[in-house]
């Protein structure tokens with residue numbers, strides 16, 4: 001089955017957590033790999049329980065998957081222990097020896113940084129400061145911490161060997177295309193390249209090993225923190241339309257704009273998307289709530305999705321219809337991508 005990678009197409013918070021969780025339950029990966037860092041909060045709602053995740057791969061609800069954290073990722077020890085214990089996944093989680101470790105001093109440095117805190121609207125989790133230390137070759141890595149020893153592995157090797165054996169591997173990107181350090185709205189971006197190629201590089205797997213590149217778009221656009229947001233709605237208008245959300249990590253209200261075809265086309269290009277997952281269709285079409293079959297979606301919703309497909313020229317294979325992982329229309333077999 002090869003390797004699939006899931007990335008965000010807008011400014012993060014498109015619902016990658018739920019998409020990864022759904023794909024994990026439906027397609028049963030042997031390995032699930034998380035990239036990025038603790039500034040990215042993913043939410044998974046499964047059987048009525050709401051899980052907030054900052055490091056553990058979102059597909060952990062599929063119990064047979066090995067959980068991995070990529071070499072390019074940055075962990076925080078307190079978050080790692082709290083989250084793995086809370087979720088009971090210590091017996092199947094492993095961290096690449098080369099993953100970076102954020103220390104308290106990185107968090108403090110960001111809190112003191114006026115550009116990050118007042119201008120950029122950083123989550124101030126120390127990620128950028130640790131990344132800067134990494135570039136300067138002074139960051140400590142997972143392999144430098146004896147307490148992590150039982151959990152250390154070579155993720156790149158495991159992933160490449162798994163693909164060789166014919167196993168299915170799922171890689172979870174985080175944040176969104178336009179928060180990319182290279183391709184986003186600099187300087188209002190995060191401290192890494194968030195696009196599919198960079199996510200693969202974080203894991204240590206080359207582009208020829210990839211089967212599907214799934215770009216996730218929400219049915220509208222949100223952005224948390226500063227920076228341009230074309231077509232931004234007033235808070236009042238967003239409220240009236242029922243589109244107000246709050247950040248998973250910071251609790252800040254997210255700014256809202258309508259679906260943006262221009263950005264979506266560019267995200268398709270930057271990531272070479274082979275499929276698109278469109279989440280939160282139930283927010284635009286309430287009768288779509290938790291529908292699981294294409295034919296049962298309201299007619300206007302189907303038309304709207306087909307219009308998106310026509311304009312971005314990539315099949316919409318997954319349609320999110322509610323918070324619960326199982327609220328999903330899956331057309332991947334019908335479209336022929338699996």
Ligand code: GTP
Pocket residue numbers: 008011012013014015016017018039040041042043044045173174175176248279280281282283319320321322323
């Ligand atoms: P980042 O890596 O931070 O970009 O996160 P993310 O893409 O995983 O998104 P996040 O979980 O932060 O926010 C998405 C929110 O939408 C969560 O609260 C999800 O439970 C919710 N959600 C995801 N898909 C759907 C959907 O199809 N319908 C509804 N109603 N909610 C959804």
Ligand code: IMP
Pocket residue numbers: 011012013039040041116120121122123124125127128174175179188189190191224225226
């Ligand atoms: P930092 O990466 O925490 O320094 O934040 C830089 C910018 O990226 C800010 O605008 C943040 O709000 C945004 N950002 C970082 N991570 C996420 C995420 O996971 N979802 C949405 N926005 C994010």
Ligand code: MG
Pocket residue numbers: 012013040041042043248
């Ligand atoms: Mg998020």
